[in-house]
Amino acid sequence: MRKLIYGMNLTLDGYIAAAGDDIGWGGPGDELFQWWLDQERASSLSLYGRKLWETMSSYWPTGDQQPNATPAEIEFARNWRDTPKVVFSSTIDKVDWNTRLVTGDAIAEITRLKAGDGGPMSVGGAMLAGAAMRAGLIDEYALVTHPVLVGGGTPFFTALDSWVNLDLVETRMFPGGVVLTRYETRR
Template sequence: MRKLTYAMNVSLDGHVAAPADDLGWSVPSDELFQWWSDRVGATGLALYGRRLWEAMSSHWPTADQQPGVTAAHVEYARRWRDMPKVVFSSTISAVDGNARLVTGDAVTEIARLKAEDGGPMDIGGATLAAAAMRAGLIDEYVLLTAPVLVGSGTRFFTALDDWVDLTLVETRTFPDGVLLTRYETRD
């Protein structure tokens, strides 16, 4: 069975994006960017909601061809293109690159993918992650908390019907005060 992790940058007040999907507050340090790149390199399958897919797929397929690109960005772009992806959406009709589109029930498909053999899976996009969270499918939560309050926007966590007990398994501080906290769900 595959492990499913929900990992995102988050503001101290719990948002993954400010209003109008503004991510300007979450520009990573070089060390944090390398952490994300290594994570992408180790991901067996990435699950994306539509909005996150559109943001990532509009930049990373050709990011390594931009003028003045850094070696770290070249590496990330290559890793991102190589990583298998599943995009969940009922509003788009096609995806490209190393991705496939699922238009049906996300929870059913995520449960099926978890039951397969293979490397670890990451889920990205707050709406998609919320469905998996409510269904009890997420095994690990990784919050990269930035020292900023954005006031409102898209929240990392959704409302739940029941408690989810977690065990803290890692903490790490990055430059600029970003704090990684990694929790595993308890059975």
């Protein structure tokens, strides 16, 4: 069975985007960017909701061609293009860059993918990850918490029907007061 990991940058008050989908508060420094690159390299399949897909696909297909791209950004862009992706959406009709579109039941498809062979999968996007959370499909949470309060927006966590017990497996400090906490779901 494949492992499903939900990890994103978030504010200290728990939001992955401030009001108006503003993510300007969370620019990663070099060390944190390298950590995200390592996570992306370790993932064999990326699952995206529509909004996160639109954000990622608006930049990373050509991110390595930007004039000031760092070596890590160049590698991230190349890895992003090469990694298989699945986008879950009923409002878009076309995806590119090694990506497959699923318009039907996201939970059924994620369950099918988890049951298959292969390496870890990452899930991103609040609505998609929230549905996977409620269905009990997330095996690991990676919270990269930035020292900023935004007061509202898109929360990292969703309302749940029951408790989810977690085990802390890693903590790490990054420059600028950013803190990684990684948890595994206790089964």
